[in-house]
Amino acid sequence: MLGASYWVVPIFSSIVWIAMLVTMLVYWAATGKPIYSTMSEGQHIPYISDIGASNLKPMFIAMSAVTVVTFSLAFVFERWLRHKGRLVANTSKWQKIYSVCATVTAIIGAAGLILLTVFDAKRHNQLHDAFLGVFIIAYIISAIFICWEYQRLGVHYREHSILRISFWIKLFFIIAEIGLAIAFGICSRQHIWNVAAVLEWVVAFIYCLYVFSFFIDFLPATRTRRHQSKQTKMQMMEEGGQPGRSHMGDGAADNPHYYRGNSQMAVPQTNGTNGYSNRYTNGNGCTNGNGYTNGNSNGYVSHTADGYPKPVDEPAPLPSRNF
Template sequence: MLVYWAATGRPHYSSMSEGQHIPYISDIGASNLKPMFIAMSAVTVVTFDLAFIFERWLRHSGRLTPNTSIWQKIYSFCAIVAAIVGAAGLILLSIFDVAHHQKQHDIFLGVFIIGYIVSAIFICWEYQRLGIHYRQHSVLRISFWIKLFFILAEVCLAIAFGVLSKKHVWNAAAILEWIIAFIYCFYVLSFFVDFLPALRTKHHQSEQTEMQMAEEGGRTNMGDGAAESQQYFRGNAAPSGYANGATNGYTNGNGYNNGYTNGNGYTNGEYANRGVSHTNNGYPKPAEPAPLASRNF
């Protein structure tokens, strides 16, 4: 709006006082830019109030550091209510422009400024208490100091603006109004700092989810030997495939057990007749050689 005023030749609007060379925001908003002034005011404050609500929800769901007391939740609720009141004040002051509704415009301007200052006080109070309990989170301290600066700066500038307006120092009062508006914009942008931990939490959860899916996929797609790798550790039962294979291959099959016991190779054969026995480890002792035939005829 300030650029538009400068680009159009710095006109003197009908709502401006005599000797006033710098317009108020409301002076420009009461001109042919009134529809844009109303729309932009509504979008700004509604978006900002949604940021308060989302912050409350993220803190309740654990995406942000949760509140540690009921008082912190009360501070947050009061901040949301005050922000909604301030939002209503800005929308109404843009509708009741200074050119046609001077008294109502001034009232709603006061509602807007007081509403957001009170909201900042409560949200700052909440962050101060959170910073005590979560000293490891520096973002809470940063956000607290940003909000505290906004409170002190806006209160001082608002008082100075009111005094200059009462004394009809229009140009200086208009400059202070623009400064208040710019500081308010930076205050709105400062809430991006508050949402940074929520973005990091979401990224961390995504990494964990990907790792878990990769592990589960590995168990599904890898071979039986890799999937059942714990069989190689002592004390763990062998998987079913190996248990059945060993049982059927060596015990019930025709390979070793039946071969040594019922077959004709060792037990019933000549080695059995030669007194084959076993060592302590279970291995069969070598059979003694057969005696040579006697040469005595």
């Protein structure tokens, strides 16, 4: 999957989840708001599982599975991108442990949701309630761990405001879900079925907001990829293909950009003008006109009558002047 597409995962997951919830509500209303066999006496608003145990059970299983599987992938991708440096790196081993714990508990919560859709409230009521508890508790614990990680990251990377935004969204999810889950449990025990059903639907829609919040987490990975691509392109244009630039024999660009810390190295060196005394006189015993000796023998010892230099047959080796 391309780096720029990671943010699609939480968006797709949240869209599938909210589409499932809306479809179930519309179906219940369009069929005349029936009272299902799984509903208690005096209950007029169905639970999600009441509708899911009816004719919409195949859709309930399929769309729930797609939602939690793709959402679990979001945890895995977040861990992988942070490990690869596409997201800000963890600054301690504990932050990595928080991330791994969040991923594991999210997978447990995903398994709980899939199992509660398979073991519906109509045929397997006790198993259904048990898996419902696993689903809610596991995702709350997962949110606590991921929120803990982001809080520590926000302390070390104060310049990244996106970490704080993601942290507050996840913290809101934790507080809201815990409060609503407690209220749901109390209403269920007190047999206030309609209020409990409304609370369950609210919990489900807030869960969608939590899933969507991971879209924000992947934005830095997209920007980093584009920034690196732009920088790489600019560097390639700068290092090669520009007119007026020569290359040294080893293939490195003869560019002042590569001479760091020694500005003199960036200046092409010419014989007799580099400010350094050459070690050898030229073959005819003459020095250069600027007071510096020639760097080595030119291969000529005299001039012809026309004024052109005359090559020597076998140039004698120059004596060493190394002291």
